[in-house]
Amino acid sequence: MALSHDARIAIVGAGKMGEALVSGWLDCSKPPAGTIGARNLLAVNRSQERCDQLRRAYGIACTLDLSEALSADIVVIGVKPQVVPCVLADLKRADPTGDRMRSSVFVSIAAGLSTAAIEGMLFEGARVVRVMPNMPLMVAQGASGVCGGAACASEDVAFVRDLFGCLGVAQIVPESDMDAVCALSGSxxxxxxxxxxxxxxxxxxxxxxxxxxxxxxxxxxxxxxxxxxxxxxxxxxxxxxxxxxxxxxxxxxxxxxxxxxxxxxxxxxxxxxxxxxxxxxxx
Ligand SMILES: NC(=O)c1ccc[n+]([C@@H]2O[C@H](COP(=O)([O-])OP(=O)(O)OC[C@H]3O[C@@H](n4cnc5c(N)ncnc54)[C@H](OP(=O)(O)O)[C@@H]3O)[C@@H](O)[C@H]2O)c1
Structure with missing residues (x-):
């Protein structure tokens, strides 16, 4: 299914980067993020305190229940790289047949994790987009490299690029360039x-x-x-x-x-x- 401008976006692990995405997308007037309102966003975190904080600050929904992310069109994986396998295993447990996840696009911002590695942790045919952002994203001045996995349509990758383009510069690059992007703008x-x-x-x-x-x-x-x-x-x-x-x-x-x-x-x-x-x- 093609992503639309009214996509529902779940951010799993709304820490520093996740919060920057929420605040940047809510502030953005450029398409496609320009049409994103609080109603489109769901944060998934593991502490009630953090959820209350995000709800108060941005008026978005926030839950501790990871399975709620399964109804989103875009699932942003915003946890630390070492936590990604555990979160994806939990998602699979919540949807063992993969029926609910099949229509979602998974966006990983985890440093160093390839699209193939993430696909391997999800299911065959998972639509995965990898983004290498950097810290100035937190003030909407990021530089983000974007690449798509094997099962992604080029429109999926372009849509995610435009979402991150709201938070600075975002450019599609071959995945083989991601280490260079990490070394240049990431670090x-x-x-x-x-x-x-x-x-x-x-x-x-x-x-x-x-x-x-x-x-x-x-x-x-x-x-x-x-x-x-x-x-x-x-x-x-x-x-x-x-x-x-x-x-x-x-x-x-x-x-x-x-x-x-x-x-x-x-x-x-x-x-x-x-x-x-x-x-x-x-x-
Ligand atoms: N920071 C950067 O400059 C930067 C640049 C490029 C890429 N990245 C990537 O961005 C990702 C996030 O980095 P960050 O700096 O935003 O980290 P962070 O502030 O630690 O955020 C991670 C969030 O995930 C939450 N979390 C941990 N386990 C979870 C689970 N099982 N379910 C749901 N939420 C969970 C954490 O909650 P707790 O607070 O309770 O632990 C925290 O709120 C990383 O993969 C990193 O590689 C970061």
Whole structure:
């Protein structure tokens, strides 16, 4: 069955990411999430307290009964990767013939779990879409890689891409690229945080007070990203436009290259991609 703009969405494991999806979809005015209201959303969690919190904050239904997710058109698996097998086994127990689950699309945001692994935990022919989001999704500025499993229609994958497109940038990629996406945008916020930290500490070393140093470092990263996105100016051109001959920026960039900054970033992304592959193999 094709997904419609009035799809019912169950979010199993509404923690940090699950809540970001709820709040982002309710706020979104773009289709298809633009038509999603509280009536379309169901959170499934394991504590009553968390459910009460989500109900109060967003007016959505929330239950501790996983079997209620079986009536949803889209089931988002929002639990930690190590909990996914247990949740999917419980879903299968609640629907042993698979009759109720057959019409649902399962969306996994669990890092490192392949669509084939999730299909294997569900049933043959399960429609699985895998999404690799990142932390800025929590402020609707995410970067999400999206890929479909063997039994997914291309419309299913496009629909899920558009849902996540409401929370930043979302792009369909081949599943073989997911380790690279994980290493770039999944872990990327931590690289940027280290950059901010290093800039702050260096500025403190130059005599700036800690509060001003952190505020300016952060605003510089945010402002540069916004400038480049809004003016559609690439990194090479941005860099060139700041450098004047014999100026401060040239001196700084020379020092960065000499200290091995580009190699360090390459090594970081390669290490993260390697680790993502290893984790996928373990699961
Ligand atoms: N955070 C990120 O930046 C990020 C980025 C990319 C992908 N992801 C992926 O997103 C997923 C969620 O991460 P998160 O950071 O949102 O984790 P989280 O805050 O710990 O959320 C997980 C939620 O699942 C609930 N839960 C655990 N077992 C459950 C069960 N059996 N039935 C129903 N709910 C259950 C937890 O409840 P309790 O609070 O009671 O334990 C919690 O509310 C993970 O698979 C992660 O790989 C996260």
């Amino acid at each position: 990327g916020p931590a690289y940027v945080a280290l950059m901010v930290e290093s800039m702050r500490d260096a500025a403190i070393g130059e005599g700036l007070d800690a509060e001003t140093a952190e505020r300016f470092a952060l605003q510089t990263v945010y402002g540069t990203a916004r400038y480049m996105l809004e003016r559609r100016i690439g990194p090479e051109q941005t860099r060139a436009s700041i450098c004047s001959p014999n100026g401060t920026t040239v001196a700084a960039l020379d020092a960065m290259v000499q200290a091995g900054f580009p190699e360090a970033v390459r090594a970081a992304v390669a290490a993260a991609a390697r680790r993502s592959k290893e984790l996928g193999n373990v699961q």
